[in-house]
Amino acid sequence: MYQLIKKEGNARRGQFATVHGTVETPAFMNVGTSAAIKGGISSYDLVDLKCQVELCNTYHLHVRPGDDLIHDMGGLHKFMGWQRPILTDSGGFQVFSLSTLRKIQEEGVYFQSHVDGKRIFMGPEESMRIQSNLASTIAMAFDECIENPSPREYVEKSCARTTRWLVRCKEEMARCNARPDAINPHQMLFGINQGGTYDDIRIQHMKDIARLDLDGYAIGGLAVGETAEEMYRIISAVEPFMPVDKPRYLMGVGTPINIIEAVDRGVDLFDCVMPSRNARHGHMFTWDGIINIANNKYARDDTPVDPHCSCPTCRRHSRAYIRHLFKSNEMLGMRLAVMHNLWFYNTLMEKIREALDEGKFTEFRDHYLPILGKRI
Amino acid sequence: MYQLIKKEGNARRGQFATVHGTVETPAFMNVGTSAAIKGGISSYDLVDLKCQVELCNTYHLHVRPGDDLIHDMGGLHKFMGWQRPILTDSGGFQVFSLSTLRKIQEEGVYFQSHVDGKRIFMGPEESMRIQSNLASTIAMAFDECIENPSPREYVEKSCARTTRWLVRCKEEMARCNARPDAINPHQMLFGINQGGTYDDIRIQHMKDIARLDLDGYAIGGLAVGETAEEMYRIISAVEPFMPVDKPRYLMGVGTPINIIEAVDRGVDLFDCVMPSRNARHGHMFTWDGIINIANNKYARDDTPVDPHCSCPTCRRHSRAYIRHLFKSNEMLGMRLAVMHNLWFYNTLMEKIREALDEGKFTEFRDHYLPILGKRI
Numbered sequence: 033m034y035q036l037i038k039k040e041g042n043a044r045r046g047q048f049a050t051v052h053g054t055v056e057t058p059a060f061m062n063v064g065t066s067a068a069i070k071g072g073i074s075s076y077d078l079v080d081l082k083c084q085v086e087l088c089n090t091y092h093l094h095v096r097p098g099d100d101l102i103h104d105m106g107g108l109h110k111f112m113g114w115q116r117p118i119l120t121d122s123g124g125f126q127v128f129s130l131s132t133l134r135k136i137q138e139e140g141v142y143f144q145s146h147v148d149g150k151r152i153f154m155g156p157e158e159s160m161r162i163q164s165n166l167a168s169t170i171a172m173a174f175d176e177c178i179e180n181p182s183p184r185e186y187v188e189k190s191c192a193r194t195t196r197w198l199v200r201c202k203e204e205m206a207r208c209n210a211r212p213d214a215i216n217p218h219q220m221l222f223g224i225n226q227g228g229t230y231d232d233i234r235i236q237h238m239k240d241i242a243r244l245d246l247d248g249y250a251i252g253g254l255a256v257g258e259t260a261e262e263m264y265r266i267i268s269a270v271e272p273f274m275p276v277d278k279p280r281y282l283m284g285v286g287t288p289i290n291i292i293e294a295v296d297r298g299v300d301l302f303d304c305v306m307p308s309r310n311a312r313h314g315h316m317f318t319w320d321g322i323i324n325i326a327n328n329k330y331a332r333d334d335t336p337v338d339p340h341c342s343c344p345t346c347r348r349h350s351r352a353y354i355r356h357l358f359k360s361n362e363m364l365g366m367r368l369a370v371m372h373n374l375w376f377y378n379t380l381m382e383k384i385r386e387a388l389d390e391g392k393f394t395e396f397r398d399h400y401l402p403i404l405g406k407r408i
Numbered sequence: 409m410y411q412l413i414k415k416e417g418n419a420r421r422g423q424f425a426t427v428h429g430t431v432e433t434p435a436f437m438n439v440g441t442s443a444a445i446k447g448g449i450s451s452y453d454l455v456d457l458k459c460q461v462e463l464c465n466t467y468h469l470h471v472r473p474g475d476d477l478i479h480d481m482g483g484l485h486k487f488m489g490w491q492r493p494i495l496t497d498s499g500g501f502q503v504f505s506l507s508t509l510r511k512i513q514e515e516g517v518y519f520q521s522h523v524d525g526k527r528i529f530m531g532p533e534e535s536m537r538i539q540s541n542l543a544s545t546i547a548m549a550f551d552e553c554i555e556n557p558s559p560r561e562y563v564e565k566s567c568a569r570t571t572r573w574l575v576r577c578k579e580e581m582a583r584c585n586a587r588p589d590a591i592n593p594h595q596m597l598f599g600i601n602q603g604g605t606y607d608d609i610r611i612q613h614m615k616d617i618a619r620l621d622l623d624g625y626a627i628g629g630l631a632v633g634e635t636a637e638e639m640y641r642i643i644s645a646v647e648p649f650m651p652v653d654k655p656r657y658l659m660g661v662g663t664p665i666n667i668i669e670a671v672d673r674g675v676d677l678f679d680c681v682m683p684s685r686n687a688r689h690g691h692m693f694t695w696d697g698i699i700n701i702a703n704n705k706y707a708r709d710d711t712p713v714d715p716h717c718s719c720p721t722c723r724r725h726s727r728a729y730i731r732h733l734f735k736s737n738e739m740l741g742m743r744l745a746v747m748h749n750l751w752f753y754n755t756l757m758e759k760i761r762e763a764l765d766e767g768k769f770t771e772f773r774d775h776y777l778p779i780l781g782k783r784i
Contacts, residue, residue, distance in 0.1 A: 066732075066736045067729075067732065068733055068736075068740040068741075069740070070738070070739065071448075071739060072739040072740045072742070072743040074725075074740055074743075074744070076724060092736075096732070096735060096736055097707065097728075097731075097732045097735065097736075101708060101728070104708055105708065105726070105729075106710070111726075111728070111729055111732075112729060113725060113729075331473065331477065332477060332481065334481055334482070348450070348452060348489050349450075350481070350487075352473075352477070352481055352487070353443075353481075353487055353488060355473075356442075356443065356472070356473045356487075357442075359472060359473065360442045360444075360468075360472055360473075362446070363448040363739060364444040364445070364449065364450055365444075366739070367448040367450075368450070
């Protein structure tokens with residue numbers, strides 16, 4: 033259950049209680065697609081990196097190793113050794129972005145697996161059953177994630193279907209939670225707002241799904257082609273219609289700047305592959321801007337990646353060493369870089385919460401917005 | 409300095425004191441070729457894996473990032489964050505195995521870099537200067553590693569040259585250690601016995617190099633084409649001529665069986681890429697034999713890789729999870745497997761030392777020889 037502790041403008045400082053522990057918000061969820069963070073990071077490492085929530089992908093885990101296997105192994109928490117909250121997406125986004133030959137019908141989506149080409153069907157009920165098998169803390173509703181821009185007529189039709197799917201998700205989740213073999217009978221359900229870049233459709237859809245009294249609400253279908261300004265405009269348009277007493281999650285977003293701007297507009301939860309993906313290419317976030325560790329100028333630099341950082345990487349290793357590891361294609365380079373970037377994101381959220389606690393979020397925002405996106 | 413504590417047959421329990429700490433022998437040195445263990449393992453992880461000595465490769469580090477850079481960064485210990493002893497090889501083995509267009513002359517070897525094709529010269533003096541820049545605890549002499557089998561006449565000629573090179577190594581190391589900018593002025597030098605598969609040449613060469621009173625002696629040029637039985641025969645032939653008060657190192661060897669057999673013949677130190685390389689392909693050592701973690705039969709196995717093992721991997725993760733990581737090509741799978749295999753090797757040596765301490769090495773040997781090489 034979400035408790036709003038404090039507001040500064042639209043920015044919210046809150047606490048979100050779950051059966052797997054309380055999440056201090058705003059928070060960034062660390063993405064472990066296939067039940068592991070890319071870059072050789074284990075769940076035990078994540079604890080040291082101040083991660084509060086791990087996000088796993090339903091579609092990937094359904095295809096491999098199979099959600100039935102994970103259920104037999106006692107659920108995702110036990111399978112990957114993570115005690116804190118887990119959020120699973122619905123599989124919808126991957127069905128629409130990864131799979132081929134997909135066919136959307138009222139009952140759900142027919143598509144081919146990206147691993148072995150096997151024909152798969154997924155609809156609201158299937159997604160809920162899979163997520164129930166995974167036994168995550170929070171399940172996401174099965175929705176259609178529409179490309180931006182899309183024709184108005186298509187978006188209206190799709191949103192109406194996503195709402196009908198959401199009703200089916202809620203009913204199926206109730207059934208799943210009541211099953212005697214449910215590993216997490218307290219699994220929560222978040223609804224997802226869609227509507228492309230049409231403010232009025234977004235608002236109407238938000239009003240429709242708010243009535244279902246779910247455990248939280250996400251804004252989906254953003255960061256998929258529109259500009260950052262359009263994204264901010266949509267958040268501001270939808271936000272007044274999101275329930276105050278439920279957590280709000282902006283899916284798949286984003287850069288540190290995006291996160292600060294979205295917190296400023298009332299968002300509580302985020303997830304993005306950016307910190308780990310960028311790290312694997314040597315792009316590392318610092319409190320002075322973004323560096324490329326492979327750069328020649330770091331060859332003999334014995335200072336840490338970020339002198340203000342106390343992550344496991346910065347506490348122990350120099351820029352020169354990490355650069356050498358990248359130049360030599362040593363896996364350790366990626367691991368050290370991913371650890372740093374995840375710590376950076378989790379610390380960014382910690383600093384945002386502290387600023388909110390002290391009533392200094394506006395100051396924090398104005399100080400960091402011009403800095404954190406700079407390539408230095 | 410080496411101190412022999414106890415013998416059982418030819419097997420030796422000893423202590424080898426260095427400026428970077430004392431090594432309990434017999435010991436296995438963990439191979440961090442380019443100043444990092446492959447599989448995303450840091451020097452800090454190695455401490456948790458009971459590693460006593462890390463081995464780094466002179467040739468690789470000379471080519472990239474350059475030994476001058478490592479010298480400027482304060483030496484290998486500081487560069488990679490490892491406080492315990494480091495052994496560097498001479499570069500000779502890589503010159504002969506990795507490089508193309510090599511030409512051996514009395515002064516040394518001309519060859520092309522495997523990274524950028526650059527023409528490089530390396531002789532005894534160059535190898536010593538590079539290793540002095542790296543500032544390892546123990547430097548290896550520059551030698552020619554001959555293929556097995558090789559013609560007798562060639563082996564005789566090569567061995568004589570290797571002995572002349574060794575004299576030059578010793579002189580150059582004395583100069584390097586006396587330099588005001590020497591990072592480790594106490595760097596030690598090990599000589600390397602060669603002689604192919606000819607017992608008489610091996611013995612004569614061992615007698616020749618023993619006279620130089622070096623800090624330790626290695627048997628090189630084995631595990632390069634000959635059978636295990638030939639290797640054991642050569643160790644037994646050479647061993648009586650190795651100084652009793654110096655550590656003995658069998659280069660590049662080997663399987664757990666090879667190690668037990670060689671300890672039984674009087675060897676103190678080992679190194680091999682096998683534990684980390686095999687781990688990266690899912691081959692994991694256990695006290696019941698070798699398993700392939702990708703095997704289907706582990707898909708729903710929630711027991712650890714080895715129920716008798718208390719490594720960081722076995723303490724926390726199941727066979728089913730590690731198998732999933734391998735099937736999904738998650739880097740974490742390799743990391744967990746490498747950690748397990750290095751722990752296994754380091755624990756094997758610990759058990760060997762305990763058996764020697766208790767006068768039960770023969771019992772230990774007879775118990776494990778039929779088990780540890782089995783594929784189960």
